Amino acid sequence: MLVEVAVAAAVRGTFTYRVPSSLAAEVALGQRVAVPFGRSRRATGYVVGFPAAPPEGFELRDVVEVLDRFPPFTPKLVELLRWAEEYYLVPPGELLRAALPPGLNARRGAPAPTRRGVEYAAPAADAAASLGALGRAAAQRAILEYLLARGRIPVEELRAAFPRGRPALSALAKRGLVTLETETPVATAGVLPASAAAPAALTAAQAAALAEIDAAAGTFQAFLLHGVTGSGKTEVYLQAIARARAAGRGALVLVPEIALTPQLSGRFRARFGDDVALLHSGLSDAERHAEWLRLRRGEARICVGVRSAIFAPVQDLAVLVVDEEHDGSFKQEDGPAYHARDLAVVRAKREDAVLILGSATPSLETLENARRGRYRKLDLPARIDDRPMPDVELVDLSKLRRAGVTGLPGLLSPRLCAALEDTLAAGQQAIVFLNRRGYETLVVCEVCGAEARCPDCSVSLTHHARRGVLMCHYCGRTEPMSARCAACGGVRFGVGVGTEQVEEAVRSLLPRARVARLDRDVVSSADDTAAVLARFARRDADVLVGTQMVTKGHDFPGVTLVGVVLADTALALPDFRAAERTFQLLTQVAGRAGRGAEAGRVIVQTFNPATPAVALAATHDYAAFAEGELERRRAFGYPPYGRMMAARVEGTEDGARRTAEALARAARPALAGEVAMLGPAPAAIERIRGKSRWHLLFRAPSPPSLFRVHAALARVAQRPPGGAAIRFDMDPYSM
Ligand code: ADP
Numbered sequence: 001m002l003v004e005v006a007v008a009a010a011v012r013g014t015f016t017y018r019v020p021s022s023l024a025a026e027v028a029l030g031q032r033v034a035v036p037f038g039r040s041r042r043a044t045g046y047v048v049g050f051p052a053a054p055p056e057g058f059e060l061r062d063v064v065e066v067l068d069r070f071p072p073f074t075p076k077l078v079e080l081l082r083w084a085e086e087y088y089l090v091p092p093g094e095l096l097r098a099a100l101p102p103g104l105n106a107r108r109g110a111p112a113p114t115r116r117g118v119e120y121a122a123p124a125a126d127a128a129a130s131l132g133a134l135g136r137a138a139a140q141r142a143i144l145e146y147l148l149a150r151g152r153i154p155v156e157e158l159r160a161a162f163p164r165g166r167p168a169l170s171a172l173a174k175r176g177l178v179t180l181e182t183e184t185p186v187a188t189a190g191v192l193p194a195s196a197a198a199p200a201a202l203t204a205a206q207a208a209a210l211a212e213i214d215a216a217a218g219t220f221q222a223f224l225l226h227g228v229t230g231s232g233k234t235e236v237y238l239q240a241i242a243r244a245r246a247a248g249r250g251a252l253v254l255v256p257e258i259a260l261t262p263q264l265s266g267r268f269r270a271r272f273g274d275d276v277a278l279l280h281s282g283l284s285d286a287e288r289h290a291e292w293l294r295l296r297r298g299e300a301r302i303c304v305g306v307r308s309a310i311f312a313p314v315q316d317l318a319v320l321v322v323d324e325e326h327d328g329s330f331k332q333e334d335g336p337a338y339h340a341r342d343l344a345v346v347r348a349k350r351e352d353a354v355l356i357l358g359s360a361t362p363s364l365e366t367l368e369n370a371r372r373g374r375y376r377k378l379d380l381p382a383r384i385d386d387r388p389m390p391d392v393e394l395v396d397l398s399k400l401r402r403a404g405v406t407g408l409p410g411l412l413s414p415r416l417c418a419a420l421e422d423t424l425a426a427g428q429q430a431i432v433f434l435n436r437r438g439y440e441t442l443v444v445c446e447v448c449g450a451e452a453r454c455p456d457c458s459v460s461l462t463h464h465a466r467r468g469v470l471m472c473h474y475c476g477r478t479e480p481m482s483a484r485c486a487a488c489g490g491v492r493f494g495v496g497v498g499t500e501q502v503e504e505a506v507r508s509l510l511p512r513a514r515v516a517r518l519d520r521d522v523v524s525s526a527d528d529t530a531a532v533l534a535r536f537a538r539r540d541a542d543v544l545v546g547t548q549m550v551t552k553g554h555d556f557p558g559v560t561l562v563g564v565v566l567a568d569t570a571l572a573l574p575d576f577r578a579a580e581r582t583f584q585l586l587t588q589v590a591g592r593a594g595r596g597a598e599a600g601r602v603i604v605q606t607f608n609p610a611t612p613a614v615a616l617a618a619t620h621d622y623a624a625f626a627e628g629e630l631e632r633r634r635a636f637g638y639p640p641y642g643r644m645m646a647a648r649v650e651g652t653e654d655g656a657r658r659t660a661e662a663l664a665r666a667a668r669p670a671l672a673g674e675v676a677m678l679g680p681a682p683a684a685i686e687r688i689r690g691k692s693r694w695h696l697l698f699r700a701p702s703p704p705s706l707f708r709v710h711a712a713l714a715r716v717a718q719r720p721p722g723g724a725a726i727r728f729d730m731d732p733y734s735m
């Protein structure tokens, strides 16, 4: 027997190995095997196929060992991962490796699953002798041979090799050549707190959405659930999943960040108890491994997880939800790059599952897919109980400056200060958001003008006053803050406000207020984060100051005021999605206000009050924003009207530049008039950790021409000048 193996190494292509007869019964699709590779005697690989004939001109080597008693991937997941590796230009095996929980990657053997209702097929004891008697029943013969080589395997796995083999399998069972057994369900202890456990009586809009989703059950259909913040999207997910669960089927819910939204996972746990497995980076490796195994064994049928959970081994997937589908965290940037939301579409299609993409601010890609009829659009236009959307007021910071109002502590305008005072006096809560941490974002010498910069990265250092350090937010390097310039001894001053300074300003404005802060400086773990959020939810804090960690889907009914210190932080980024992100962020954070009985108020401070991303977020006008932004994208050929690919180069100053230029030379003949090449150019941040960074961006009407360009670059990529490293990024997010 031969197997096609993806070796987890940075090489292109898969390799064929021979399976010694002693291992033949153990080998199955998706399994990890040890194989000799190059000069190494043992490399880990993944069985991705069973070729009929060996490739010509190669000496075949033997599989050394089978590492799992049961394949960690289902055949469908193997297909998905293989597809993703090809599409995202990732060497075969890299995503397979990345998709496994860390615990499993290190240890030998995924224990055999004891899933409920899993059907197994096994050859009867004397079946081999009857092979000849099958005569012209070719399908039965092939299946029996397959089983004889492997022994007892789940029928699901057989289905991958013989998609239409069910009648033949039944015939074999009838002849007594194959036994079929269904393993009994594992009892699940579902302890449900009564309050959150009960499904709500749906509003008319929710019921209409659920009815459409229900009608699609059992087939692939993608839905865009467009609902304003607080419109009850989560309740729709919960009830759609309840239906799947009642039918004994599985569900997968992807969320941007579980640690930041303990309430959300809590709602799933409350409704479905132990049937929910959580997968996120706040868990230890062992915990993650345990949760993953519960899914693989079918003991938990519902997975709530972050980005990488798109590869979770949910059995018999019926419903796939991507909550906040527009969120950038679904895009994996480091290591093998992929987009979990886009893969969700592929996975749902392959597993005939219903896909629900939920958002208050759908990404323009998703919106365009809905417009073209690929996704069905479901709308929840109003908040639950017809609570009003919060009032958004803009504070024009440049106008204040022209009026001579400068040097505001924490950049809090008089209007925002007054609103904070009123809120506190009324016994209500406020959130103050600024997407920059630290005290001052830049420290400058008033004599010579020298800025404190990181020697290894091309960025300025941020002053963290409480710790008394200057810190690089890219490489983490810190140095003691000194009040004097190292070059000339002049006095230094700080500019650019961060959350630490905002917190200080709020404290001095409201001496009696209990102020909490949430950013990466004050919390370092998921537990810390949950503790801060719980404190605010219990109303043991009046004001919560923080970075975008405070903008996520929190539901704090006591919050009636949201202050955005500076709306413009993301606007200036060299990224065609900068406006879209700003609109999403403002809508998201504004959505935290007025979720309880009292109406909400939002104050947005900005230097760009007229820019559509700010002005239209203030009027809650998603449609108008999307319209204008789509037009701009169309004019420039940006997604969703074109596709992009990035080639990122990192190396020495000279090596990176030469490699980028070599890539450009190699690409030019492949552009064929329909691919635009932007660059080669130094990346927005030219140097990180002492390495120079260059990039090239390619823009084309559709992926095939980008794949052509990629192929043309392969020769350079194999041997980049000066030892630079090259990474390709399909559908890139950061530019
Ligand atoms: P979204 O996910 O759209 O932000 P949620 O599902 O969190 O909205 O709903 C907002 C609030 O309304 C939550 O507290 C939720 O429990 C409540 N809720 C949702 N649907 C209903 C309903 N049909 N009846 C009563 N309350 C509901």
Ligand code: ZN
Binding pocket: 454, 455, 456, 457, 472, 473, 474, 475, 476, 477, 689
């Ligand atoms: Zn640095």
